[in-house]
Amino acid sequence: MPDVQAVVARAKNEPVRVETIHVPDPGPGEALVKVQACGVCHTDLHYKQGGIGDDYPYLLGHEAAGVVESVGEGVDDVAPGDFVILNWRAVCGKCRACRRGRPWYCFDTHNATQKMTLADGTELSPALGIGAFAEKTLVAAGQCTKVDPSTPATVAGLLGCGVMAGLGAALNTGNVQRGDSVAVFGCGGVGDAAVAGASLGGATTVIAVDMDDRKLEWARQFGATHTVNARNENAVERIQELTGGFGVDLAIDAVGLPETYKQAFYARDLAGTVVLVGVPTPEQKLELPFIDFFARGGSLKSSWYGDCLPERDFPMLIDLYRQGRLPLEAFVSEEIGIGDVEEAFTKMHAGEVLRSVVVIK
Structure with a gap:
């Protein structure tokens, strides 16, 4: 069970802070991802402000890309070493929408079963089931979509939420x-x-x-x-x-x-x-x-999420980026560290940036 640094919102409208959290080893159907970059999205600010719920403390961040470090039992779609974009709608494949060939409307999307926790054992609520303002995060394997590993994580991760929407x-x-x-x-x-x-x-x-x-x-x-x-x-x-x-x-x-x-x-x-x-x-x-x-x-x-199907849309859009037809890099206003998220919220609220992107070394 690795201990990592992550950005946590402990209470409504309190400044976020970097804390040590525990991330479980992946269980069945789960993947542990080493996060490389994560965009600062309005949704994270809504979590901090209590606009989505009051299930504090929240582990913020969800617009991310990184490398799969390990996987749990039964996972065969991704493997350690794969470069992936994280998504917050891992489709079930079984609900009435999925069975009718409309998985982008899936009514039973899922996340990791195990909970990440604070050092004292308090369970965290990961933003959109991801929680990626963190050195590592635990997600359902279906939340990982493989893309071309030569793509900079700072632009690839943007497809995980706002840009895809x-x-x-x-x-x-x-x-x-x-x-x-x-x-x-x-x-x-x-x-x-x-x-x-x-x-x-x-x-x-x-x-x-x-x-x-x-x-x-x-x-x-x-x-x-x-x-x-x-x-x-x-x-x-x-x-x-x-x-x-x-x-x-x-x-x-x-x-x-x-x-x-x-x-x-x-x-x-x-x-x-x-x-x-x-x-x-x-x-x-x-x-x-x-x-x-x-x-x-x-x-x-x-x-809903741009009615996207990550396994279909993410690789296609990355190809368009690599062909010079989709200027993803133009969305990145600044690259920041994991300790700069609170300041990034201020800039975003003031309309000074399109996207601040947290880069995790």
Whole structure:
């Protein structure tokens, strides 16, 4: 049972700190992974703030890549030495979604059975079942996806959450097609990934919407053909102007506020699609004239983890990165140490970075 250094949130809104934790040797169906890099995601901040639950203490970090160190009984998909991206939706293969050939909707995803603990034996709750702001972490083997080992861990790990969510919202959930027009509301990490996905999918008009000119400039780096600062102009009207008065084929809400969803809803063409990938809070309410749902037709979708299937999507996206067609490195604003996570949360909340990435030596 190795003892390692890891970032722990002990209580709501308390500063996180680096502590020694115990990581069990892998049991049946589990894998021990030596973490090399892990992105600092908004979800980790939500855990710290109590926005996801109160099952403290939390072992934070989930957007990670590393090398499998050992595996438990019955594991044959990965082996010691494999370079892997960690994912938080290890599919079961048995539920009604999996049996119908739709494993990206799996209703019974799973994590490691054994618990990692603090030095005093207190059980930790790993963020999204991963807990990767740590030198080593224990996961279900199905949470490990092998990719090309020549890929830098600092970019590979980003596919484990935010970047995959945005890319998948455009490519998988939104099913962007060649020649489509797309609007993306919110140009943080997930939104810019959606912009990149729309561009990869062949959209000829990609409109980025935000209230921060710095973020809009970031969006241009990922393929936005037009930008709209919603602080200065009516976003819906401007999008209609840019699309001949019709609206876009696909509108993606990467914010998750009632206001941005309404903008996405009305910014699409009559038979257009809206995809919600930004995460709302439980108390938020959405009110729209019911007739507008009928009058506009089209599709309203929610995107779970970009509707991704890691074993299908991660290797493909890494190949696109290696071909120079997917600029994953542009998401990395800074590389930091394991003791710098609290400061990274401050920068992220202020909108100063797309991604801070913890590098673990």
